[in-house]
Amino acid sequence: MSSHRVTLDINGEPHSLDVTATQTLLDALRWQLDLTGTKKCCAEGECGACTVLLDGLAVNSCLVLATELHGASVTTIEGIGTPSSLSRLQDAFLAEGAVQCGFCIPGMVMAAHALLADQPHPDAATIRDRLSGNLCRCAGYPRILRAVQLASSQADE
Amino acid sequence: MNSEIVGASVRRVGGQERVTGRYRFVGDLRLEGMLHVKLVGLDCAHARVDAVQADAARSLPGVHAVVTENDLPRPMPRFGPVHHDRPILTTGYTTYHGEPVAAVVAETEELAAHAAQLVRVDYTELPSVTTVAAALDPTSPLVQDPDRRSGALAFTNVLSESRFGWGDEPGAAELVVDEAYVFPMVTHFAIEPHTFLAAPDHDGVQVWSAVQHPFALQQVLAELLGLPLAKVRVHAPDPGGAFGGKQHAKFEPLLALIAQRLSRPVRLELSLEETFQAVRRTMFEIRLRSGFFRDGRFAFQDAECNALLGAYADIGPRVVSKSTYLMCGPYRVPSARIHVRALLSHTPPATAFRGFGTPQVVWALESQLDEAARRLGIDRLEIRLRNLAGPGEEFMRGGKPADGDWGISLRRAAEEVRWSEPLPSGRGRGVAVGIKASATTGASYAIVRLHVDGSATVLSGTSDMGQGARTVLAQIAGQELGVDVLRVRVVMGDTALVPFDLQTSASRSTVFMGSAVRAACQDIHRQLVEMAAATFQLSADQVSVTGGLVQLPSRKLSFAELLAEAFAGVGGEVIGIGSRRGEHVGTHPLGGPPAFYEFSATACEVAVDDETGELTILKHISVADVGRAINPAQVESQDEGAAIMGLGHTLMEHLLFDKRGAVRNLGALDYRIPTTKDLPLALQSLLTENGDGPGPYGAKGAGEGGLFAVAPAVASAVAEATGAVVRDLPLTPERIWRALQDTKDPSDA
Ligand code: FES
Ligand code: FES
Numbered sequence: 001m002s003s004h005r006v007t008l009d010i011n012g013e014p015h016s017l018d019v020t021a022t023q024t025l026l027d028a029l030r031w032q033l034d035l036t037g038t039k040k041c042c043a044e045g046e047c048g049a050c051t052v053l054l055d056g057l058a059v060n061s062c063l064v065l066a067t068e069l070h071g072a073s074v075t076t077i078e079g080i081g082t083p084s085s086l087s088r089l090q091d092a093f094l095a096e097g098a099v100q101c102g103f104c105i106p107g108m109v110m111a112a113h114a115l116l117a118d119q120p121h122p123d124a125a126t127i128r129d130r131l132s133g134n135l136c137r138c139a140g141y142p143r144i145l146r147a148v149q150l151a152s153s154q155a156d157e
Numbered sequence: 158m159n160s161e162i163v164g165a166s167v168r169r170v171g172g173q174e175r176v177t178g179r180y181r182f183v184g185d186l187r188l189e190g191m192l193h194v195k196l197v198g199l200d201c202a203h204a205r206v207d208a209v210q211a212d213a214a215r216s217l218p219g220v221h222a223v224v225t226e227n228d229l230p231r232p233m234p235r236f237g238p239v240h241h242d243r244p245i246l247t248t249g250y251t252t253y254h255g256e257p258v259a260a261v262v263a264e265t266e267e268l269a270a271h272a273a274q275l276v277r278v279d280y281t282e283l284p285s286v287t288t289v290a291a292a293l294d295p296t297s298p299l300v301q302d303p304d305r306r307s308g309a310l311a312f313t314n315v316l317s318e319s320r321f322g323w324g325d326e327p328g329a330a331e332l333v334v335d336e337a338y339v340f341p342m343v344t345h346f347a348i349e350p351h352t353f354l355a356a357p358d359h360d361g362v363q364v365w366s367a368v369q370h371p372f373a374l375q376q377v378l379a380e381l382l383g384l385p386l387a388k389v390r391v392h393a394p395d396p397g398g399a400f401g402g403k404q405h406a407k408f409e410p411l412l413a414l415i416a417q418r419l420s421r422p423v424r425l426e427l428s429l430e431e432t433f434q435a436v437r438r439t440m441f442e443i444r445l446r447s448g449f450f451r452d453g454r455f456a457f458q459d460a461e462c463n464a465l466l467g468a469y470a471d472i473g474p475r476v477v478s479k480s481t482y483l484m485c486g487p488y489r490v491p492s493a494r495i496h497v498r499a500l501l502s503h504t505p506p507a508t509a510f511r512g513f514g515t516p517q518v519v520w521a522l523e524s525q526l527d528e529a530a531r532r533l534g535i536d537r538l539e540i541r542l543r544n545l546a547g548p549g550e551e552f553m554r555g556g557k558p559a560d561g562d563w564g565i566s567l568r569r570a571a572e573e574v575r576w577s578e579p580l581p582s583g584r585g586r587g588v589a590v591g592i593k594a595s596a597t598t599g600a601s602y603a604i605v606r607l608h609v610d611g612s613a614t615v616l617s618g619t620s621d622m623g624q625g626a627r628t629v630l631a632q633i634a635g636q637e638l639g640v641d642v643l644r645v646r647v648v649m650g651d652t653a654l655v656p657f658d659l660q661t662s663a664s665r666s667t668v669f670m671g672s673a674v675r676a677a678c679q680d681i682h683r684q685l686v687e688m689a690a691a692t693f694q695l696s697a698d699q700v701s702v703t704g705g706l707v708q709l710p711s712r713k714l715s716f717a718e719l720l721a722e723a724f725a726g727v728g729g730e731v732i733g734i735g736s737r738r739g740e741h742v743g744t745h746p747l748g749g750p751p752a753f754y755e756f757s758a759t760a761c762e763v764a765v766d767d768e769t770g771e772l773t774i775l776k777h778i779s780v781a782d783v784g785r786a787i788n789p790a791q792v793e794s795q796d797e798g799a800a801i802m803g804l805g806h807t808l809m810e811h812l813l814f815d816k817r818g819a820v821r822n823l824g825a826l827d828y829r830i831p832t833t834k835d836l837p838l839a840l841q842s843l844l845t846e847n848g849d850g851p852g853p854y855g856a857k858g859a860g861e862g863g864l865f866a867v868a869p870a871v872a873s874a875v876a877e878a879t880g881a882v883v884r885d886l887p888l889t890p891e892r893i894w895r896a897l898q899d900t901k902d903p904s905d906a
Contacts, residue, residue: 020267031266036185037178039397041348042429046825049348077178090176094168097790100798101623102175103349103397109176128833135825137348137398138623139801141833142840143794 006070010035011079019066026050026061029076037077037106041135048134051107051114052076058114060133077106080113089113092151093144100138108134112148120155122148162636163854166790170627170647171395183367183394184352184426191354191422192221194412195269196257196431197276202503202818203285203298204251206258206278214272219264221419223276226258229414234381235305238373238405240316242301243469243506245381245410251280252300252468253505254819255434257408262415262423285503285818286314289442289463292500300468300501314501316466317474321746323554324492327457330448334528338521339885340868341811342440342465345510346830349397350432355412356422361388362413367396369404369620370660375652377406378413386652393650399622400802401509402436404662405471430823437812438510439476440465441517449529453540457492460484460521464499464514467506474499476507479594480514482553482747486522487563487592487756488544489552503818509662511799512593512864516806519591523869524884527587527876537873538571538588545590548849557750561857563590563758566780566845570760573778573841583767584775585877588760591865594751595858596665600738602656603673605634607681607731609724611717612644615677618658619649619670624860625791626666630674632787633853637678638716639705656734664858667787668752668851669737675853676735684731685719692723752851756782757862759800759870761837765878770894772808772875777837777867784850784857795860796842803867805831808887 003018010033017032026043029035029052039049043062050061053075081087086094089112099105108131115122115130122130127148136144174180197209211223226233226248233244247256259276263269286297292314303311310318354365361384368374371393378389396403408425416423427435442463448456462481466473477499484495530540545567546552546559571588580586604616615634621627631645638645648654658670682702689700689707699710707714714722720731742749762776779800786792809829813821822828842863848855868886876882881896 022267027266030185034187035178036181039182039348040184040426041350042825044824044826047348047429081177083173083177083179086173086176090173093176094172097166097169097794099169099172099175100625100794101347101349101396101398102171102180103182103347105175106178128836132832132834135348135830135832137346137400137802137830139798139831140794141801141831141836142797145833 004067006067008069008071009073011075017066021067023066024062025052025064025066025069025074028066029061035076035078039103039106048111049104049107051110051134053110053114056117058111077110080109088154089116089151092147092154096143096147096150098140098143098147100140104134104136108136108144115148116152116155121152124149162632162642163787164789166788167628167632167642169625169791170631170642171621181394182349182397183354183365184349186354186365188354188356188422191424192262192264192419193266193269194415194423194425195261195273197259197261197273197278198255198257199251199278199280200819201282202251202254202287203283204280205283206249206251206280208279209259210277210279211259214261214275217268217272219268220261220272222262224260224262224415236377236381236406236410237470238472239474240470242305245414253503255431255505256468260411260415262419266426282817287502287504287814287818289465289500292465292502293463300503316470316499316501318498319478320496322494327448327492330456331451332449332529332532333446334525334532335446336525336528336884337442337444338524340441340517340520341886342437342504343806343810344433344437344812344828345400345402347396347398347400347402350427350429351407351435352426353409353412354422354424355409355416357416357420358390361390362417363390363392364409364413365392365394366409367399367403368393369396369399369622369662371620371650371652372618372657373660374406374409378410381410382413391652393620395650396620396622400511401513401662403622404509404660407435429825433820433823434505436471436508437505439473439507439514439517443518443521445521445525447525447529449533451533453530453533453535453543455488455490455544458485458490460495462495462497465502465507466499467502467504469506471506471508473507476509476514479747480518483592483594484518484522485553486519487546487552487559487590489546504814511802512861513663515591515593515865516803516868519589519865520868520886523589523866524872527869527873528882538576541567541590560754561756561782561849562847563756563782566756566782567758569843569845570758570778570780573843574760574762574776583878584762584764585874586760586762587870587873587877588758589866589869589873590756590758591862593755593861593865594747595753595755596663596669596739597747597749597751598739598741599659599669600736601658601669601673602734602736603670603677604656605674605677605681605733607638607716607733609717609720609728609730611640611715613638613640615645615647615674616655617647617649617670617674618655619666620661621649622661624795625788626670628791629667629671629787633671633674634678637675638681664755664860665752667856668858671853671856672737673735676737677733680733680735681731684733685716688723689719692719753857755858755862757865759866761870761874763871763874763878765875765893767879767897770890770897772888772890772893774837774871776839778841778843779863780843780845781859781862782845782857783859784852785846785848785855786844787854787856789844792844792859793842796863797840799861799863800840800842800867801831801836803864804835806886807868807871808835809889811887
């Protein structure tokens, strides 16, 4: 399988990757860069576990081909906060008890992060709508929605 | 005692790693030099495998092996928690859609997948059994080879059959309701698909699997590989959701054998589609014939329960026997006859799934009570209150008496939806309860290490799959040792490090492992008393431990202060050991009485659009009798999650099969689960805390209950709103609409 070299920005750092024609951004992140915070579940754009920011927009990285990313800027969950320095949104997830098994959570955080960057004060219906592509089988949804609301209200302060 | 740790909603232990993507789930682990495995299956359920042609795949550079039954021991070793019926790799036939016939091992995942497509399997498709009716039909093909079964049922698809009951022959009843209820197959759909790794380890093997029962897996591997337990090391990273689907061994034995054979670490990640094919919920058809007196009390119950298992037993027979044990629910039923069959079929193995058969049984029982209430003209809440066992009452003949005041939870649920207030047309309310016999036998051991600075490490074999066991165990240790939760480490998921725990299931961990951790802390207390007495030349009765402090006649010391004094110049730590066992009782139908009952009440209010059958849940109340909540927010979030998951099987989920026995709706596109758009407009979980559980501080288990009674409560509300009674799940708009058409008087049209 022939490979192509792409140069892109990941979490603010330039990277050059050799990727195959069919390789997804998700697999490149997980296997070439060991950025395993981005999760794989359905691999067909239906669950949101693999959500990352591509040039600021939330996308399902399982649907994005790595070869198309020359010059792009990607932000993954690893670029949002660290365990000892959480983002306001990540802290809100814990404050609201929104995390159960946590497998969907990186994708949820990324989707919510993109929403708040786009609309700092979304109403409840907008939050529900914008997170509807992210599945949580533990179904912590009510608390996840509250966490986004909490983070958005704190954005005032 | 420093009472604010137990009962406080402290933040989830492990939360920071999860919100930052730093927690390494099993699929995130990378082993040096590992190879990748891809399984090869067929697109039908039942087939005779005539030949596996793998030369093309084998000749690809980077492909290390294509493993078929010919590469594995003969006779093929088999395993399973109830029957040893599941082969490491199938021999000669496939018996369910996706059952692998070969495993390709290659340098990369991509290459393994590509090579798997080059493996040609010649096969002859055979008729398959995918329904209860077909499984009971004596002319159907047999799912399992009769030579591997024993007894009178070997030549049928009935895996097990039992009859039990109590009381006299039923006398005169005012009303007899006789209906059949169907609860279809649904799939766990944990967002984390199954991933397994195995590696040779000197004279043993190491396996990584997000398994709920690491010690059960260790046992299976030791038996199959002929290794001592000590040489089989199972690493069980916290599962990314499990819900019962990650209890028992699946492809770990195959991977361990491949790793041994190739002397390389190997990894297998199932796709979501393959995960669907690995295990699913037990499907039930229950015909209930219940007699009622005029006042709504049960006169008798006759139940005919047919549970459709898959091609291998897995834990299915236990799901069936344990759930139907409470076929009469929490009610007083003077006379009962219960006939139960567990059936084999050409479908993916049926296993445990949150509730362990209880939602299936509750669907039938609670729906039937509603039908009786309607026909007798009795309020649906009232008929339940009239039949519900009171505290201490032996409701199940010869069984454990009621261990809670369940009427409290039922009334609370009803009050929260304003049960007795009038509703506009097109709206309805429902209320239902469910009860599960919890964990019975089994041992849990814990080790707690109190370090010299007063911090502590808890070693526990429980799996934290999202229910929050790490947090609860840290809180118990923190409470007992007077140390902040942030200064407690909970080590789990490695059979080489942590002591034995039978399993993580049946909402048992808080009660069993929680008690073991508490006992280990009390063991530490005893040692501290001796240590203080020796250090300060006192007699033991002059020293006591309370509230995380050592009380001497003259002063109080923190544990750290005592240890600094006692260990000066030498160092050391205090190691406490604790256990909790549920003993086997041969005469009990479940092998032992349940440690507690998990009781839950659900009430809801719905609106139905009678043009489309579309349903809106306006309000959903879930009340859980938890004895005592160690971490209330965590218990509530479990209960809410269970309620929403229950809405999945109530409203939208079911696996569909085609004529060839293939699953038609594999994957997230075709199989829908609840999203943020499917939530009730208001959802609330309430806890009943009477401190009447057998666990630490009066706790009972929790986390499954919110699921038990969702379907009958919603169906009951739909019936009130529209008059339409649906007895088959899920309650899709189409089904509701059809039922609505049936209720409409044709002369109105
Ligand atoms: S893994 Fe990408 S959307 Fe599911
Ligand atoms: S927290 Fe488990 S899937 Fe969302």
